[in-house]
Amino acid sequence: MAKFKHFLVAAPYYLWIGLFVILPIGLIFIYSFHDLNGHFTLNNYLNFFKNQTYLLMAFNSLCFAIIITFISLIVAYPIAWIISKFQNSRDFLILLVIMPMWINLLLKTYAFIGIFSRNGTLNNLLASLGLGRHQFLFTDIAFILVAVYDQLPFMILPIYNSVITINHSLINASFDLGASKTQTFWRIIVPLTLPGIKSGVQAIFIPSLSLFMITRLIGGNRVITLGTAIEEHFLSTMNWGMGSTIGVILIIAMILIMLLTKESK
Amino acid sequence: MSKFKNGFFLFFIFLILYLPIFYLVYYSFSSGNNIAKFENFSWQHYLNLFADRRLIGIVLNTILIALISATIATTIGTFGAIYLNDLTRPWAKNLTLTLNNILIVSPDVIIGASFLILYSAIKLHLGFWSVLISHIAFSVPIVVLMVLPKLKELTHSYIDAAYDLGASSQQVLTRVILPFISSGIFSGFFMALTYSLDDFAVTFFVTGNGFSTLSVEIYAMARRGISLEINALTGIIFFVISIAMVFYYFVLQRNKKQKRIN
Known part of the structure; x- marks a missing residue:
């Protein structure tokens, strides 16, 4: 009897799974086999794998995501480590990391338009130093910098959470047994914080593959990622079939990442 | 040094x-x-x-969408989590949990695009309702994930004791389960609120011409170029968040002290 009642209250939840998890994925899969007139076709997939522009775009997108994730990781790791060292004030410090996450992502990105633009602060500074004005906005480097900036807290937090659980006697033991600093880092600390690194990579890599807002605002129309391509096919050229195909490929990439970074039990 | x-x-x-x-x-x-x-x-x-009446209206819309969607998502998610936690067959539990997590790991563009297909298939007009429904949809799984750990802490002997003492299942729910998991429900609600206020990509796909949230509006303004009105808006948002942060920090510290005393 108790079970039955529980099922009734959980019905909206299962309805949600059906309507907003299973159905949309099914629809995007079905649409990926549609041409512009809604007829069945395999052309979208053939197009993707034959057409140089799509393959190049996918490859570019992958490279950007790897660079962004890697830079975030090597910047976030020391930050998380050092914050954990401040025993008394680390709650406050981690709050300072969380706070920018609450400022709307669009606003933070918008700030960089001002900083990087031709008459912007960075160029004014360089010009006053006699270094001349340069093009920063709409370059690959600007895109990578802003993407790292926007997503950095998502890397810091999981690493920090696993760093604070490290038992310090393990590190001391490693030193006592004659390990060098490098050995201790790679053999003890990194394996112990691996779960945090994995969730950080997950939290940044997949969104980086599909960014389209930062690409548009900071990368101009030069940087094209899988995300920008999907947005364009859905909202500009209205070729939902091709957009869905790229979506399916993105989903497959996502599943691969999930499997690669899966927690080993 | x-x-x-x-x-x-x-x-x-x-x-x-x-x-x-x-x-x-x-x-x-x-x-x-x-x-x-x-x-x-x-x-x-x-x-x-x-x-700027229009912009104020958009800010209010954004807050309204966040509050309504977080409330509904918290309700659906909490009961979902209670049921999920009670599932006895491991495969059913794993399957539900996997389906639950799909929207959390999916890129925003995929969620946005697939919801757009869904709404056009059922001929739902794009606007307030499509945005609200989407925000509920992507907030539900995070609520479930916030509530589940609390439910795992709740040992079955409490519930058995309540039944033995003659409580009805409704009383068990409202007097034992819900109070015990309330902190999880609150953090779920809070996360849902954050997700909704922060979302750009999904809303961008499913919002029609007449309706806009703050993120979508800032995007449109930023594409047109610099407007110091956006800066002023940032100033206000930063001010509000700073106050909330200070408040949150002191609550956190007080709770810690209390824990130490106990």
């Missing part, structure tokens, strides 16, 4: 982390119309912002 160096490093990092925000707020007080040069101190852009 090393502590000093660490402190300096962190100071530098936080400087970079906050620079863009301070930068926006700084120019919000400039009387000029661009961010090339700070002219005179002025409240002009704040006054313009408060006079």
Whole structure:
């Protein structure tokens, strides 16, 4: 009897799974086999794998995501480590990391338009130093910098959470047994914080593959990622079939990442 | 010495982390119309912002969507989590959990695009309702994930005891289960609120022409170029969040002290 009642209250939840998890994925899969007139076709997939522009775009997108994730990781790791060292004030410090996450992502990105633009602060500074004005906005480097900036807290937090659980006697033991600093880092600390690194990579890599807002605002129309391509096919050229195909490929990439970074039990 | 160096490093990092925000707020007080040069101190852009009926309307819409969607998502998610936690067959539990997590790991563009297909298939008009429904949809799984750990802490003997003492299943739910998991429900609600306020990509796909949330509006404004009204808006948002943060920090500290006393 108790079970039955529980099922009734959980019905909206299962309805949600059906309507907003299973159905949309099914629809995007079905649409990926549609041409512009809604007829069945395999052309979208053939197009993707034959057409140089799509393959190049996918490859570019992958490279950007790897660079962004890697830079975030090597910047976030020391930050998380050092914050954990401040025993008394680390709650406050981690709050300072969380706070920018609450400022709307669009606003933070918008700030960089001002900083990087031709008459912007960075160029004014360089010009006053006699270094001349340069093009920063709409370059690959600007895109990578802003993407790292926007997503950095998502890397810091999981690493920090696993760093604070490290038992310090393990590190001391490693030193006592004659390990060098490098050995201790790679053999003890990194394996112990691996779960945090994995969730950080997950939290940044997949969104980086599909960014389209930062690409548009900071990368101009030069940087094209899988995300920008999907947005364009859905909202500009209205070729939902091709957009869905790229979506399916993105989903497959996502599943691969999930499997690669899966927690080993 | 090393502590000093660490402190300096962190100071530098936080400087970079906050620079863009301070930068926006700084120019919000400039009387000029661009961010090339700070002219005179002025409240002009704040006054313009408060006079901008349309933008105020959009801010209110955004808050309304966040509150409604978080409330509904918390309700659906909490009961979902209670049921999920009671599932006895491991495969059923794993399957539900996997389906639950799909929307959390999916890229925003995929969620947005697939919801757009869904709404066009059922011929739902794009606007307030499509945005609200989407926000509920992507907030449900995070609520479930916030509530589940609390449910795992709730040992079955409590519930058995309540039944033995003659409680009805409704009483068990409202007097035992819900109070015990309330902190999980609150953090779920809070996360749902954050997700909704922060979302850009999904809303961008499913919002029609007539309806806009703050993120979508800022995107449109930013594509047109710099407008110091956005800076003024950042100033206000930063102010509100700072207050919330200070408040949150003191609550956190007080709870910690209480825990120590206990």
